[in-house]
Amino acid sequence: MARLGYSDRLMVTCIYIFLGLLSFTALYPFWNALVVSFNVGKDTALGGITFWPRAFTLENYKIILSDSRLLNGFFISVSRTVAGTISAILMTALLAYGMTRSNLIGRKYYMVYFVITMYFSGGLIPAYLLNRSLGLMNTFLVFIIPSLISVWNMIVFRTFFKNLPVGLEESAQIDGCSNWGIFGRIVLPLSGPVIATLGLFTAVAHWNDWFLPSIYITSDHLLPIQTMLRQTLNSTIVTNQSSVLDSASIALMEQTRTVSTKSLTMAMMMVVTIPIMLVYPFVQKYFVKGVLVGSLKE
Template identity: 80%
Template structure:
């Protein structure tokens, strides 16, 4: 094994230092938020809480987990993410499979139309009028229907499908398999990496979306937890007047002087972030293969 020269070792050291500093700057804000969520709010307001909780407490999480509105918002977020991701991936994959067929009439016209929608949008006001005319205001389906098709994901799916051996479909056709059978029995089971990658991207988009509910949802029972967190950050008030916590939680906050708006906000951030952190390691191994699909030549 060739020994590294002084310049090479110096370069390696500089790279490691740079990566350590970069990792620290990326991870420290999250770690500090976690520490603050486990520290009493009055102690945090005094400053100096950095790497470890100085006055450990679970009261912040007790308030969060005992609030009915937040629990309902968490349920809405989970339901939206699961249902929205499954339906979006399925509908987009079906569309992409159809676009791989050379005998599809008007295929190039459809493709041009789809690509135009990637760069040209109708705007917020026309979208609002459309959603209202469809009767999706204060409707759970407003989280699902508008995001059923992603043109970018369709292009990635289409590229992956065209890279599969043509002999698979030919053999299935000889055996009398229909297009639906080929899709669900052959194509879809072989698309694990791209489904996992695009599925995670779609799930993150659903999970982190707070803007759409703030426009189309006024019913408190349908507000996801991300929108509640945004409202909390904007108001910075943890009382019954903030519209986030119910009366029972507000009274607890008033009685418990160790809790502040910042400590509760950090606890909410951890509750919102935790599900994605748990899911990510299970699909990470598909990332390299799945992300590179879009760069393959057709």
């Protein structure tokens, strides 16, 4: 292999330096939040916390994990993410499979109708009135039903299904397999990469959503932890009546005197962020293959 010239080495060095600085600017805010979450609150208030905790403590996490409302919110978030992702992927894939059927009457008109919904919507107020008329207010189903279908994901699924070998479906039909059997026994098992990729995108959207519960949910026992974090960021934890901490946690704060609003907020951010980050390594290998195979047609 030929050695690089001086100009080439200089270019490569500049590229590595640029990528290193870019990575640092992306990762440092997360690292600093993690460091603050492990630092004593009174010491954090003095400022100057950068790369390492100056006064290490686990008190912030003890208070967060001992609060019953936060644990319930975490359970709601996990339940919503799992149920919402499975149902959305299944329904979207089923719709995409139906759109690949050449004998579907009006298939082109359906496709035009779906694409229009990608660019235009009725807005927030009509959506609110519709969900209220359907009786979805203060119910767990409001997390699931409005997000069952994603037109963009349907198009990706549809393109992927159309690229599957035709002989597989024909052989299954000869063996007496119905459309349901073809979809469940052949199409879905062969769609692992695209299902994993779109499933991750859907799961992240469900996990990070705080806006929808703030509109449709008024019962504390149905609030996900993301909405609670939003309330925490917009209010003072100790003094505000809408605090996400219960009386026992506030009493513990007064007793220890080692926590602060900022330290508790950062600890709560870590509790919200880390679970969904742990999912990425398991599906990262499907990203390029899943999205490209579902988006290109030869």
